[in-house]
Amino acid sequence: MMAIVIPIAFALVAAAVAMTFWRLLRGPSAPDRILALDTLYVNTIALLVLLGIHLDSPLYFEAALLIALMGFVGTVALCKYLLRGDIIE
Template sequence: MLALAMVLNLWRVLRGPALPDRILALDTLYINALALLVLLGIRFGTTLYFEVALVIALLGFVGTIALARYVLRRDIIE
């Protein structure tokens, strides 16, 4: 189900009608990737997947903030 959700989010990123829709789909895509990594970490019993999920969460948060600032101001750095 997570893979199907990721495919649908990727479709929305590529074919979204507007830029905010694409940003929201990208945010949802990385959240689904986090969920998949956490489930793989539980399944295989290793902490490596949890560490990768943490790094992706931090990068995804910063990326979402940067894209939102770009949409609002057309400039990322003031």
């Protein structure tokens, strides 16, 4: 069962990453690109968690947690930059 489901899930998440990349390259505006980056990091977490299940290794959890923390801070900093034209006031 798992041998069938995991490759399908990998394919779906990889397609999601590809579409996010397309939006990242195409834009057209800055918030679109930030939103694409935001989605990209969440998709990466999905990919890492799947890899952890697939390889039966809990090591990927730490990486996923770090990406979640850094990704959120990055999104907030970029939004602040758009809103104020400055990150550190």
